[in-house]
Amino acid sequence: MRAKVGDRIVIRGHRVGEPERDCEVLEVRGPDGAPPYVVRWGDDGHVALFFPGSDATVEPYEHHEART
């Protein structure tokens, strides 16, 4: 997995009815975008050191040009 600061990581639920969770990458600790990542969870805002498994996918953060 490769990610950069600002990307969103989505973790699917493991049990029936368990919702997916998401977090924002605040810091990339590995080389060339590799894990681990310091992330902020979307549901409660707490910060954690995250090691993604195959249950996690990266949604790249897209920079949008500011309109002038």
Added chain:
Amino acid sequence: MRTSEAVSRSAVGIGPDRSILEAAEIMERAGVGALAVVDDDRLVGIVTDRDLVRRGIARRVPVEGRIDSIMTAPVVTIDADAELEDCFPLFRTHGIRRLPVVRGERFVGMISIDDLLLRLAGQLADLSRPVAAELLFAHRDSPVPMTT
């Protein structure tokens, strides 16, 4: 399959100087039963919800105490490039339920017995499906080849 490819659940880490209370809060929020204790991404131990109870609460260790005072260390690990089957004897020999996957000293992820059992159950179901179909339904014999 390599162990690094079999890590199906994301893992969460904590620094060795963090408190027992913080560890419990992280477990609750992240919905995990074990944390990797990492110092500059180097694995120094693991702590489970069971450790919190048996080594922490039951011994009246203050929740402000450092997590490395109740973690399991040294830890039995497996290399990220090892074959998945190499996990089996480690689980059996050491009587553990979770096995940290490492590359060098760096923590990569966690493999649990539960994950392996689910994976094996799925593979067994795939194998048994055609046999079960043969037992439950009539055979569909292929036609005898025409000969002249």
